[in-house]
Amino acid sequence: MSDAEQTRQKILAVAADEIHQHGFQATSLSTILNRCGISKGALYYHFSNKIELGYAVFEESFVPLLLDTWQPALSQDDPIEGLCQFFTSMCNQMNSSEVVCGCPLNNLCEEMANVDEGFRLRILSMQEKLNALIVTALARVKGDLRPELKFTQVAYFIVATFHGSTSLSKSSRNKVLYQQVISELCLYIRSLKK
Amino acid sequence: MSDAEQTRQKILAVAADEIHQHGFQATSLSTILNRCGISKGALYYHFSNKIELGYAVFEESFVPLLLDTWQPALSQDDPIEGLCQFFTSMCNQMNSSEVVCGCPLNNLCEEMANVDEGFRLRILSMQEKLNALIVTALARVKGDLRPELKFTQVAYFIVATFHGSTSLSKSSRNKVLYQQVISELCLYIRSLKK
DNA sequence: ATGATAACCGACCACTCGGTATGTTACAAG
DNA sequence: CTTGTAACATACCGAGTGGTCGGTTATCAT
Numbered sequence: 001m002s003d004a005e006q007t008r009q010k011i012l013a014v015a016a017d018e019i020h021q022h023g024f025q026a027t028s029l030s031t032i033l034n035r036c037g038i039s040k041g042a043l044y045y046h047f048s049n050k051i052e053l054g055y056a057v058f059e060e061s062f063v064p065l066l067l068d069t070w071q072p073a074l075s076q077d078d079p080i081e082g083l084c085q086f087f088t089s090m091c092n093q094m095n096s097s098e099v100v101c102g103c104p105l106n107n108l109c110e111e112m113a114n115v116d117e118g119f120r121l122r123i124l125s126m127q128e129k130l131n132a133l134i135v136t137a138l139a140r141v142k143g144d145l146r147p148e149l150k151f152t153q154v155a156y157f158i159v160a161t162f163h164g165s166t167s168l169s170k171s172s173r174n175k176v177l178y179q180q181v182i183s184e185l186c187l188y189i190r191s192l193k194k
Numbered sequence: 195m196s197d198a199e200q201t202r203q204k205i206l207a208v209a210a211d212e213i214h215q216h217g218f219q220a221t222s223l224s225t226i227l228n229r230c231g232i233s234k235g236a237l238y239y240h241f242s243n244k245i246e247l248g249y250a251v252f253e254e255s256f257v258p259l260l261l262d263t264w265q266p267a268l269s270q271d272d273p274i275e276g277l278c279q280f281f282t283s284m285c286n287q288m289n290s291s292e293v294v295c296g297c298p299l300n301n302l303c304e305e306m307a308n309v310d311e312g313f314r315l316r317i318l319s320m321q322e323k324l325n326a327l328i329v330t331a332l333a334r335v336k337g338d339l340r341p342e343l344k345f346t347q348v349a350y351f352i353v354a355t356f357h358g359s360t361s362l363s364k365s366s367r368n369k370v371l372y373q374q375v376i377s378e379l380c381l382y383i384r385s386l387k388k
Numbered sequence: 389a390t391g392a393t394a395a396c397c398g399a400c401c402a403c404t405c406g407g408t409a410t411g412t413t414a415c416a417a418g
Numbered sequence: 419c420t421t422g423t424a425a426c427a428t429a430c431c432g433a434g435t436g437g438t439c440g441g442t443t444a445t446c447a448t
Contacts, residue, residue, distance in 0.1 A: 004395060023305070025220060029436065039397045040437085046395090050436060100308050106361055110304040111217070113364040114294050124365040150378075156371055157355065157378035160362050164354030167300055167361075170307040171318040177350055184344075184351035188382060198425060223406065233427045234407085240425095244406065 008046045010036050015053055016061040020104050023111045024054050024119075051116065058122050062104045066126065070133060079137035080144075080193060084186040087162065091175055091182050099169045099178065105130075106163040131155045138192075145192050154192065161185050202240045204230050209247055210255040214298050217305045218248050218313075245310065252316050256298045260320065264327060273331035274338075274387060278380040281356065285369055285376050293363045293372065299324075300357040325349045332386075339386050348386065355379050 001009070014035045018027040029050060033040055047053040073079070073086030101107075105126055112119035134155035138145065165181035195203070208229045212221040223244060227234055241247040267273070267280035295301075299320055306313035328349035332339065359375035 007395080021308075026309075028434080030434085040399095041397050041439090042395075044437075102304070106358075107304065109361050109365050110296070110301065113367075114215075115220075120365055120367070127362065127365055150374075153374040153378045156362060157375050157382075160358030160375045161351065161355040162358065163361055164300075164356070164358030167303050167357055168321065168350060168354050171303050171314055171321055173307075173314070180344075180347040181351050181354045184347045188351075191385075201425085222404080224404085235427050236425075238407075 004046075007036075007038065007042060011038070011043060011046060011053070012057055012061055016057045016104075019054065019057055020101055020107070023107060025111065025115075051118065054112075055118060055122065058108065058119070058126075062108070063126055066103075066105055066130065067133075070130060074133055074137040079134075079141060080189055082137075083134075083158070083189055087182045087185060091179055094175055094178075096174060099166075099175050100173060102166040102170060103163060106166060109163075127159070130159060134158060144194060146194055149192060158185070158189065161188075198240075201230075201232065201236060205232070205237060205240060205247070206251055206255055210251045210298075213248065213251055214295055214301070217301060219305065219309075245312065248306075249312060249316065252302065252313070252320075256302070257320055260297075260299055260324065261327075264324060268327050268331040273328075273335060274383055276331075277328075277352070277383055281376045281379060285373055288369055288372075290368060293369050294367060296360040296364060297357060300360060321353070324353060328352060338388060340388055343386060352379070352383065355382075 011032065014032050015027070018032060018035075029040070029043065033043060036042075043053070047056060070086070073082040076082035105123065108119060109123045109127075113123055114120075131152065135151045138149075138151045138154065161181065162185065165178050165185070168181060169175055169178040205226065208226050209221070212226060212229075223234070223237065227237060230236075237247070241250065264280070267276040270276035299317065302313060303317045303321075307317055308314075325346065329345045332343075332345045332348065355375065356379065359372050359379070362375060363369055363372035
């Protein structure tokens with residue numbers, strides 16, 4: 001990897017972390033510059049402005065991260081159990097600082113969907129992609145599931161509840177509430193089976 | 195109502211609207227001043243700083259609004275049907291601009307819970323209050339419900355899913371996704387009955 | 389050796405923000 | 419008639435923001 005590409009990647013990594021922690025609008029370019037140890041010229045050489053940097057972070061950091069996170073759970077032989085274990089283990093692994101940060105996709109959706117059209121479309125696309133992943137996984141074990149289920153609806157329901165649970169834990173600063181919602185979510189997911 | 199109190203109420207109303215639309219941090223005092231047709235001196239006569247204004251908006255506008263919104267649904271003879279009708283009718287009533295604004299409680303939680311302790315505690319208190327309302331309603335018809343249910347857990351689950359659904363619709367800019375999640379949520383809620 | 393270019397530096401700009409300090413006006417009490 | 423105070427208005431401040439621009443350095447093809 002060239003020096004320039006290394007710089008670009010470092011900017012992306014630091015920016016992703018800052019955006020995840022403080023949101024896009026509250027993220028200051030000067031903070032990114034300080035953490036990277038570079039100058040403003042360097043940043044504006046690689047990205048034309050703040051929002052283009054934001055788009056790059058979303059596409060090159062958040063999207064792959066989200067896919068890599070959900071994919072394994074959904075690829076298991078039994079995606080129903082895969083999802084339950086995924087949610088439960090995520091809950092167990094989390095420390096308190098991660099609890100408070102939430103899911104980057106949900107965070108950006110709450111903050112930027114009404115503010116910037118470019119963000120909105122990227123977020124929507126990612127939500128649809130995630131939904132399609134879940135629907136595919138459910139369809140794969142269709143025979144084991146209750147026949148009246150609407151997969152798309154169920155998939156959005158699961159994601160909505162998951163994101164809602166992360167929101168809840170932000171105010172309590174611990175994972176107790178998160179744990180309860182996830183526990184109930186697993187009951188619901190398992191009830192999808194015949 | 196005195197002139198001074200009228201001024202205060204107008205500031206609160208406009209601030210509540212701005213915060214609901216753009217979030218607390220992105221809300222500019224000068225915008226509030228312009229919309230109210232008052233000067234900065236007037237605002238700082240009634241509120242000591244921006245965050246105290248935010249607290250006042252939360253306590254005097256959002257909390258009563260939320261309670262007035264949820265209370266009727268939960269006070270019905272059958273709170274299960276009350277909740278389902280509440281969610282469904284809210285979905286039908288919403289126009290596209292309301293879809294995009296979401297629930298003030300959830301918005302502030304996502305934005306401010308990690309940022310300011312005063313907001314965090316007020317939000318947490320409201321969430322617990324709302325949860326208690328739902329738990330009480332469920333306990334009232336305990337005999338009709340499945341015996342193994344954990345009411346607190348179920349209540350947090352319902353609120354989490356509701357808030358997650360509002361987040362989803364922010365990116366799609368219509369209520370299709372919201373409708374689907376609510377539809378599935380009603381299926382879940384009705385399944386709580388024996 | 390030289391010119392070009394990629395990669396970066398850092399001073400500077402216009403602007404907005406929340407907040408403050410001083411000034412003004414209307415009214416009410418003494 | 420004076421004085422005091424509630425209820426504002428207005429000018430101003432410092433800090434921080436995203437963004438620009440002229441300059442610098444290292445590398446590399448010719």
